[in-house]
Amino acid sequence: MKAIESLKEKFSDKIISHDSFAGQDFITAKKECLKDMAVFLRDELHFDFLSDLTCVDYKGYPGRENAPRFETVYHFYSHKTKERISLKFPIEETSPNIDSLTGLWLAANWYEREVYDMYGIHFTGHPDLRRILMYEEFKGHPLRKDYPLKARQPRIPHED
Amino acid sequence: MGLETIFGNSFLTSRVDEAVNWARKYSFFQYPFVTACCGMEFMSVWASTYDIARFGAEFPRFSPRQADVLFVVGTVNEKLAPSLKRVYDQMAEPKWVVSFGVCATSGGFYDNYATVQGIDKIIPVDVYIPGCPPRPQAILDALIKLQEKVSKETVLKYKGLK
Numbered sequence A: 001m002k003a004i005e006s007l008k009e010k011f012s013d014k015i016i017s018h019d020s021f022a023g024q025d026f027i028t029a030k031k032e033c034l035k036d037m038a039v040f041l042r043d044e045l046h047f048d049f050l051s052d053l054t055c056v057d058y059k060g061y062p063g064r065e066n067a068p069r070f071e072t073v074y075h076f077y078s079h080k081t082k083e084r085i086s087l088k089f090p091i092e093e094t095s096p097n098i099d100s101l102t103g104l105w106l107a108a109n110w111y112e113r114e115v116y117d118m119y120g121i122h123f124t125g126h127p128d129l130r131r132i133l134m135y136e137e138f139k140g141h142p143l144r145k146d147y148p149l150k151a152r153q154p155r156i157p158h159e160d
Numbered sequence B: 001m002g003l004e005t006i007f008g009n010s011f012l013t014s015r016v017d018e019a020v021n022w023a024r025k026y027s028f029f030q031y032p033f034v035t036a037c038c039g040m041e042f043m044s045v046w047a048s049t050y051d052i053a054r055f056g057a058e059f060p061r062f063s064p065r066q067a068d069v070l071f072v073v074g075t076v077n078e079k080l081a082p083s084l085k086r087v088y089d090q091m092a093e094p095k096w097v098v099s100f101g102v103c104a105t106s107g108g109f110y111d112n113y114a115t116v117q118g119i120d121k122i123i124p125v126d127v128y129i130p131g132c133p134p135r136p137q138a139i140l141d142a143l144i145k146l147q148e149k150v151s152k153e154t155v156l157k158y159k160g161l162k
């Protein structure tokens, strides 16, 4: 059985939507079940590799006016079954937080710091949630769609 | 005229500027501040095909205190800007700066939150090299331009002192 079928069976009440495109499976689910799903994927379905973790800001995206603003995206790979699966978890702008996966995959550590740095999503349970690319004094989160395009935050004075 | 007529061929008169500048322009010690892809072209200039040693500038010093020319090669972002400024400040007079590639010169196509829009916002620049990345010939051309510039300077004036 494909992983997407097993997930659909086990988490039927938590899954918002699912899709398969070009041989890739996507599942959109409620963010509360992230940890349960991740544990299930890792321990039962042998998805031992978290290949990517990122985020999308859908502010102003046509057709998503009423949907939650952010979506974190997780890409998993199984070295055993050679299967891939992607999970997406919508996140409301008003409570930008989601569970951290650092306890399950160490690789999640820096990915989550990057998402925090760029989008301001807080990962509950992350051991060291600091900016990873921008400097500490930086204000705001540059990949949010409402970060002004031309805003600059120099660390030392600039001369023109 | 001059001293030669009095003392014959045992003297050669010149201006101090000329003698000093002649020595300076053929013995640049460079500090390579290499941050990005432009570094690849920069390396090729040092190799035998283009051979920057022909211009006396082949010797890199990895301490800014021993360097004459600061080559800023590649993208400089805001996070790195204080380090670049510090390297420049540590260099002893006389010193020159070459901005290498469009990224260092103007930010290039990185017109975004992270990138300094030209290193001349932080430190003074003597020669700009266009290109993404510049071809080795352009780099040698810039070096010759810098030599011309150096040969017109006077030893009595220090750029840092106003």
Ligand code: SF4
Residues within 6 Å of the ligand: B036, B037, B038, B073, B074, B075, B100, B101, B102, B103, B104, B108, B131, B132, B133, B134
């Ligand atoms: S100018 Fe082009 S080659 Fe040079 S650092 Fe920028 S992007 Fe890279």
